[in-house]
Every structure is written in structure tokens, then in C-alpha cells.
Amino acid sequence: MPPPITDLVQIDRLGTKKLAENERFRKHMKRHNFSDLKFRRVAEEIEGQIDCRACGNCCKVAETDITKRDATRISKAMGMSEHEFVSTYTTASAFDDEMILRRTEKGCIFLNGNDCTIYEDRPDTCRNFPHLVRGNGSIESRMWQMIDRATYCPIVYNSLEAYKDIMGFQRNPVNR
């Protein structure tokens, strides 16, 4: 496997350029058999080569879903009531009305530079992100989320490229 691309400007440019190709690849995966375990291992290998603490891009650009279980854990760690935590640090998603962490112009409210200020107690979705190595269900069932994630997450972008090579997927000629 070639070394992963980690430059976020490049990831944005390439992931955006390949939106249509990646959508076509998602449908290709749906129609063909592949080993979920093998693809998780490929993503794990790529994840091992990328320093998330140096990147932090998902905390800057993506909404962070938060569950009641997360809220209970984090509020306890912060020494406040769950009610106070929810009203101070969460809001409703503009997309689906689910509870998410509040955001500032720099990203998640708990982001300080590239550091998560509640790292030990962060929400489950943050622990599992970008949900290629860890997550419920098959990779194929989560592929619809990966097309957008490939525009900002180096783990997702590089994993999709590796999957295309493994499956012998025909890339769009302009993207080769």
C-alpha cells in the first residue's frame, strides 16, 4: 500500500473531485462480495499510519452526535448535573433534530486547538470515528456516510482508495 495522503487541502480537493466516483463505488460494493473483515483490517492499517491528534479535522468540520449515555458520563466527569450539561453544551442538529454537541466557529465546543478537552470521556461516536474499523453493522451499510467523510478525513479517503484497488474498481478516467 502506498503511504496515505494526510494533507487536508489535498484530501478536500481529491475527496470533492471524487464525490461521483465514490458514489459509484458505493453502489459497486453493494453489488459485489467482499470481506468486511479484510476491509476493516485495511482501514486499521491506514488508521495506524495517521495521527488523529495532529489532524482533528472531524472535530472541526463534522457535527458530533451525543447520546443520553454520553451525556450522563460526561456530565458526571465535569461535576455538573446532566440537565445543566445538556442545556449548556448540546443543541439540536440542523439535519435531523438529534442531540449534538454545540459548536463554535472553530468546531466542536470541546476542541482546543487540535486537542479534545474531554478526551477520556468523549462521546462514543468520537471513539469510533470514522466508523470504518469500529462501528455497528457492515462497512457496506455505512458507506453512504463515507462519501462525504472522504472529503475531510484522511482515514476514509485513503481507505476508499485502497478498497478500489482491492476490488479492481474502474476509476473515472479524469480521476486516475
Ligand code: SF4
Ligand atoms: S468531543 Fe472531543 S473528540 Fe469529540 S468532536 Fe468534540 S473535540 Fe472532537
Ligand code: SF4
Ligand atoms: S478520524 Fe479522520 S478527520 Fe478525524 S482526526 Fe482522525 S484522520 Fe482526522
